[in-house]
Amino acid sequence: MSKKRLAGIIVGCVIVIAAIGTPLGPKVVTDYSTLLRYLRASGVSIREERQASWHLFYYAVWTIVEVDGIPIQVFEFANIKDMEADASCVSPDGTQITKYWGDDKWSTSHSDWWDTPHFYKAGRIIILYIGNNCSMISLLENAFGKQFAGM
Numbered sequence: 001m002s003k004k005r006l007a008g009i010i011v012g013c014v015i016v017i018a019a020i021g022t023p024l025g026p027k028v029v030t031d032y033s034t035l036l037r038y039l040r041a042s043g044v045s046i047r048e049e050r051q052a053s054w055h056l057f058y059y060a061v062w063t064i065v066e067v068d069g070i071p072i073q074v075f076e077f078a079n080i081k082d083m084e085a086d087a088s089c090v091s092p093d094g095t096q097i098t099k100y101w102g103d104d105k106w107s108t109s110h111s112d113w114w115d116t117p118h119f120y121k122a123g124r125i126i127i128l129y130i131g132n133n134c135s136m137i138s139l140l141e142n143a144f145g146k147q148f149a150g151m
Contacts, residue, residue: 029122029123029125029143029144030122030123030124030125031076031123031124031125032061032063032074032076032125034123035065035074035125035127035143036048036065038143039065039067039139042139042142044067044068044139045066045067045068045069046065046066046067047065047066048063048064048065048066049063049064049065049066050062050063056073056075056097056128057075057077057086057097057126058099059077059078059082059086060075060076060077060082060083060086060126061075061076062074062075063076067136067139068135068136070129070131070133070136071130072127072128072129072136072140073127073128073129074125074126074127075125075126075127075128076124076125077124077125077126078124079124080123080124082124083121083123083124083125083126084121086099086126087119087121087126087148087149090119090148090149091149092149093117093149093150093151094113094117094118094119094149094150094151095112095113095117113130114130115130115131115132116130116131116132116150116151117129117130117149117150117151118130118131118137118140118147118150118151119147119148119149119150120140120141120143120144120145120147120148121144121148122143122144122145127140127144
């Protein structure tokens with residue numbers, strides 16, 4: 001086999017692998033434990049801090065995870081239906097969350113983020129990353145695909 005043909009095969013394989021993503025991508029990250037597994041397999045350092053105070057999504061368990069020192073907020077729901085319902089409350093630019101509580105009761109929270117918000121979702125979790133670190137965005141997009149809300 002010629003070197004030119006071998007190089008073509010290698011380049012083709014790299015393109016196919018890049019197109020389908022890693023085996024630890026969106027189809028594997030479905031909840032908090034699979035997110036941690038994905039992050040560890042990605043070779044980043046992780047520090048977890050469970051939160052008990054108020055947060056954006058009332059029916060979720062809120063955890064802040066520092067990934068290589070950069071915080072992301074993880075909201076884990078009991079089921080996919082609850083996650084999707086709360087995800088639908090987030091405005092496309094990620095600056096408002098409007099929730100319907102029934103009996104004609106609505107609440108809207110406006111957020112003036114200190115940096116650019118990025119919302120991702122998969123399975124039973126929503127991720128909020130506030131910032132513009134290219135490595136973090138790439139890591140999250142590899143796991144979740146494109147953000148569903150944010151700037």
